[in-house]
Amino acid sequence: MIRRLVVDWWKRVFPGTTLGRRGEAAAERFLRRRGLQTLARGTRSFLGELDLVMLDRQTIVFVEVKTRQSVELGHPVEAVGPEKQRRLTRAALGFLKRHRLLECPCRFDVVGVVWPENERSPHIEHFPNAFEAAGSRGAYS
Numbered sequence: 001m002i003r004r005l006v007v008d009w010w011k012r013v014f015p016g017t018t019l020g021r022r023g024e025a026a027a028e029r030f031l032r033r034r035g036l037q038t039l040a041r042g043t044r045s046f047l048g049e050l051d052l053v054m055l056d057r058q059t060i061v062f063v064e065v066k067t068r069q070s071v072e073l074g075h076p077v078e079a080v081g082p083e084k085q086r087r088l089t090r091a092a093l094g095f096l097k098r099h100r101l102l103e104c105p106c107r108f109d110v111v112g113v114v115w116p117e118n119e120r121s122p123h124i125e126h127f128p129n130a131f132e133a134a135g136s137r138g139a140y141s
Helices: 002-013 019-033 082-098
Strands: 037-045 048-056 059-068 106-114 123-131 136-139
Touching: 019 037, 019 048, 019 059, 019 106, 019 123, 037 082, 048 082, 059 082, 082 106
Parallel strands: 059 106
Antiparallel strands: 037 048, 048 059, 106 123
16 A cells, blocks of 8 residues: 555656656666667657667667566567567668668667566566568668
C-alpha cells in the first residue's frame, strides 16, 4: 500500500522517468559496457524515431529498445515486427543522409528489457543484427 503511494507520487513528480525511458537508459549502459559508443539518443524526425544510435568499431548501430514489465503478453522484442522494421529503416536512412554517413556500414539491433515493478534492475537481452533494412524497395523505400 505505501509502496504504491510512493510509486504514484514518484511518477507525478518525475513524469519523464517512464518505463520506456528507464529501459532505454539501462540498454544504453548495457551496450556501453560492451564497448559501443553513443552517437545519439531519442533522435526524432518526420521519418520516425530512433531510440539509440551507437558505434561498434566502424559500424553504425541503430538500436530499437523495447521495455516491458513482464513477458506475460510476449517478449518485448516480438513487438518489432515488419512495419516497425520499415519505419526504423526509413528513420535510419534519414539519419545517415543528414549526417553524410551513407558510405558507413550499419546494422539494426534490438534490445529487450524486462523490468518488473518490484525489482531494482532489469533483465536485458541484446539481439545484434536483428533484422536487415526493410521496405518495399530495400533501404531506399
